Amino acid sequence: MQLSIVIPLLNEEESLNELYNWIVSVMQSNSYSYEIIFIDDGSTDGSWNTIQRLALENPSVKGIKFNRNYGKSQALHAGFLAAQGEVIITMDADLQDNPEEIPELFNLVKKQNYDLVSGWKRKRYDSVLTKNLPSKLFNAAARKTSGVQLHDFNCGLKAYRSEVIKNIDVYGEMHRYIPVLAKNAGFSNITEKEVKHQARKYGKTKFGMERFINGFLDLISIWFLSKFGKRPMHLFGALGVLMFFFGFIAAAWIGLSKLYKMYHELPNILVTNNPWFYISLILMVIGTQFFLAGFLGELILRSKRDKDRYLISKTTGITKALSA
The missing domain is CATH 3.90.550.10 (Spore Coat Polysaccharide Biosynthesis Protein SpsA; Chain A)
Known part of the structure; x- marks a missing residue:
């Protein structure tokens, strides 16, 4: 035809x-x-x-x-x-x-x-x-x-x-x-x-x-x-690792800064009073969530997607089987 x-x-x-x-x-x-x-x-x-x-x-x-x-x-x-x-x-x-x-x-x-x-x-x-x-x-x-x-x-x-x-x-x-x-x-x-x-x-x-x-x-x-669509980990995983890395660097800087001040007997403040503590914590938490989102996306891709998207009630002249 x-x-x-x-x-x-x-x-x-x-x-x-x-x-x-x-x-x-x-x-x-x-x-x-x-x-x-x-x-x-x-x-x-x-x-x-x-x-x-x-x-x-x-x-x-x-x-x-x-x-x-x-x-x-x-x-x-x-x-x-x-x-x-x-x-x-x-x-x-x-x-x-x-x-x-x-x-x-x-x-x-x-x-x-x-x-x-x-x-x-x-x-x-x-x-x-x-x-x-x-x-x-x-x-x-x-x-x-x-x-x-x-x-x-x-x-x-x-x-x-x-x-x-x-x-x-x-x-x-x-x-x-x-x-x-x-x-x-x-x-x-x-x-x-x-x-x-x-x-x-x-x-x-x-x-x-x-x-x-x-x-x-x-x-x-x-x-x-x-x-x-075929590689969600490439986006979410990369973003997650990047954000976690910067959060970890910020946390390490806070820790080293505190040790330095303690060693030299300099005035120090509580870690929880330092705004960088919360910034680093948020970056690491969100980075972990992004990484998990990419991992879950990869798992979903490997599962069978449901294709039942509509229900046909009648046909006329159709001889070929239809599947939604």
């Missing part, structure tokens, strides 16, 4: 038929073999009924329904597990991503051998204050921190080689940083393509300003994980 189109959604009943017809038109005009995987992230409207009807009409349509709303990253994770195409396209279900971009994205991956192609919505139809400006700041910080030179990390329209999505783990709210996860996994042949952005036709956005706060926090997390 050439193409898998993975579409996470939440309460997009009004747009699904139009999006489906548009995608099918593009697929047929380019003679692609394809599958469309809709992941219903706990919708409370009639989205799942629409997906079931489309699956009955077209065997290339498949659906996954979550038991409740788990988030876009979990939806993409489930879609990636189910995808069987050589190239995987992700896009949003709100009609703001244009299916006409799919053939060029496919060619960039299939014929030019890119691992990942990310869409870049240069011209946006969103609010300047609530979306455009925060998005620019967020993307600048992401470029600086990750070293991946993309203009629009959070664009839902992306194309991947199958090997990429099968070897990265999209968890938490890390869908914003899939290019960074791919780079950290060794897939560095990443580029971007300018794509059209369309104004939302139905409903309203499911994301508020809090997504940018969460995005920056996730950026810090992924920077830390990319640097020290």
